[in-house]
Amino acid sequence: MTMSTQKRKKRLNMKDKYKYMTRLGWETTYQDMDDVFPEDKFEGIKIHDWEAWEDPFRMTMDAYWKYQGEKDKKLYVIIDAFAQNNGQKNISDARYVSALKLFLTGVSPLEYQAHRGFANIARAFRGDGPRVACQMQAIDELRHVQTQIHTLSHYNKYFNGFSEWAHWHDNVWYLSVPKSFFDDARAAGPFEFIIAIGFSFEYVLTNLLFVPFMSGAAYNGDMATVTFGFSAQSDEARHMTLGLQAIKFLLEQDPANVPIVQKWIDKWTWRGYKVLGLVSAMMDYMLPDSPQSWKEAWELYFEQNTVALFKDLERYGITVPDCAATIKAEKDHISHQVWMTLYTHNAAAPFHTWIPDEKKMDWLSEKYPETFDKYYRPVYEHWNKLEKEGKRYYSEMLPQLCQTCQLPMLATEVEKGEPTQIAHRHTMYNNERFHFCSDHCQDIFENEPEKYIQSWLPVHQIFQGNCGGATLPEVLKWYKVEFGQDNLDYVGSQDQKMWKEWKGEA
């Protein structure tokens, strides 16, 4: 019945086609645009042409569903196989699981926060391109928190230290470090959020988190984690592209944006680095087999890769943040100092710690020839002696926390050549004294004091009686941490006992 009804259709190139699929917004007239988009002006960022910010993902929804559906099908096949085959028995050692505990309590909740944060800016920006791009990231981040929960759910069935991750994230002292980091970004305006998370965290720092974590998992036989890591990687590549796109867009729109953006880069590079302090301890101490030291990772991913990026941003007037010099100086110390703090305060943290064995200490000496034998090995040897005498050292003191990053005051004056001297800064605001771990944390506070005086500092809260009581058992009960089960030394733990049974060593 059809005659020669075939007409020659106009051809659309991919870029135009995508544009038609996503340029859907309009200038409102029944309501003022500034009321419809009340958030994207108060930070002082000037935008002249929203059209210049294009969605770098360029994926229509039908394609997104298709590709992501296929990706998840593959991922869940592996998660299921891992569970059915008791894959947890094939890891290098049960000590490794502490790294996963840190991940589920400290990192996965940040994926959730990223999900809500990107949903927020996907609504808040008035350009169509960024709105589409940000919502794609928002749903990806929901994917990440959910696949991580599903993967680690299997470990939770056999190991302690996973079961109350949601409660712990909101309440336990050291987890206020990552939580306050994300609360800070979420409480900021939309442009600061995307520079903080999209650029500083996803683009500049995420390699320092994800690559070591997933390499660590591969090195230690944890195929389930490796798989969700790989599966997330293609999402992450998109997220990194968006972060870079965002910063270039802001810098190109108006020269007045440059100093604002520079301030955010400075702040969020330092904030991100402090959170990664936990990762440094994970890499150097929690992994029985470490593919790379923290120092090596920092040199590769920051000193080489990121500096090249900053060269690229130089033409806008952006410079490498000052804190890079401090981080460089600290790279020989940070992981040891963090691990020692976790070790001494392990009575109040829902994972296990231990003194590195001889093999590990030798590896640390090799990786940190300037510092490990000189400053840190002697302390471990002393603690080891105490432990053998049945006097495993647990601090009964609560640490002083930094008002900004919320880490205990554990960093030392390495930049000033005094690596055994605790770094301590303070400032007065409204007749109250506030304490900081570094010049950078003090600067961040002084730029936005009204924000940082609000910090929910766990130690202060315990002393004020807001955490179940004044004694350790009361606080642990409030934390839902089972004393002697979720915490304390690995040696003698239920995790260790079970591991030995699996390995026929009991």
Added chain:
Amino acid sequence: MSLDIKSIDIKPKRETFGHVERRIGEGKMASRYEEATFDIQPVANFHYRPYANPEFELYDQNKTSIKMEDWYKFLDPRQYHYASYVTARAKQQEVAEQNFVFVEKRNMLDVMPEDIKQEILNYVLPLRHYEWGANMNNLQLCSEGYGAAITNAYMFHAEDRLGNAQYLTRIGLLLSENEPAVLDDAKDKWLNDEAWQPLRKAMEDSFVLQDWFELHIAQNVIFDGFIHPLVFDKYEQELNQRGGTAQTMMTEFITSWNDESAKWIDMTVKVAALERDENKDLLNQWCKKYIDIASNAALAIAKNIVNNPEETVNNIQEQLVARLNKNGLNL
């Protein structure tokens, strides 16, 4: 001779996370949906008040007047977590894709009367802006809502609306043989044509609503409760009789999506109404307010596309009211 094969009996210490167990009962296996949903939103000890809205905490139950003892009562009857959601939509898009291929291969648009094509361009294509507005509103709901049970569903719903807008765009481009000027025309209709102004005003007014549950009622319950049945059900029935079957095939994704989403939306109304009388009163009040607005907006469009516009809109309203009353309201 007996063989002694050594095996280790590995018994799990627990079946799921503590917060999930407290909800589903001790020793029970949790579903993937439950583990991916329950209590994943932070609830306590927020560090800083948001600059944009310092009146509230980052996640704050008081951002709506609706009160819930437990926000995780809003469980999604479809049990969507990311993987089940994308899997379901991947299948649906495959069917939709086949329909588009079929329509093109069989040259079905060549036999579609020109006046119908023009009607679709005038009175369906502008809905891509409506769907985009609905996308914005659901992102607002995801951002401002409380508890992952409902906000996760808003995330998925937002993406669905972007998908709907893109399917409508595709229909426009197919009808015009890839002449993008039809998109500009449709936008012009949305911005200036009298028939679209009540709906556009309703959408723009919804963009500045402060109470997120009110926004949910306005957008997902009432506006959609009028616009979708009018355009993708009643109008398409008439189109079928006039030779516009191809349109029905091309909107297959949207109509099946709407049927499916209605189950979730009904649940949200039911759960909130059942919780307490104060909620029910608010829901009744909001529904009445937005029914007036939406029925006027629907009528302005109906006048151009269906034979008995008043009757059609009244029927839609009756069915919507019956549906809402079945879910616990008194309208």
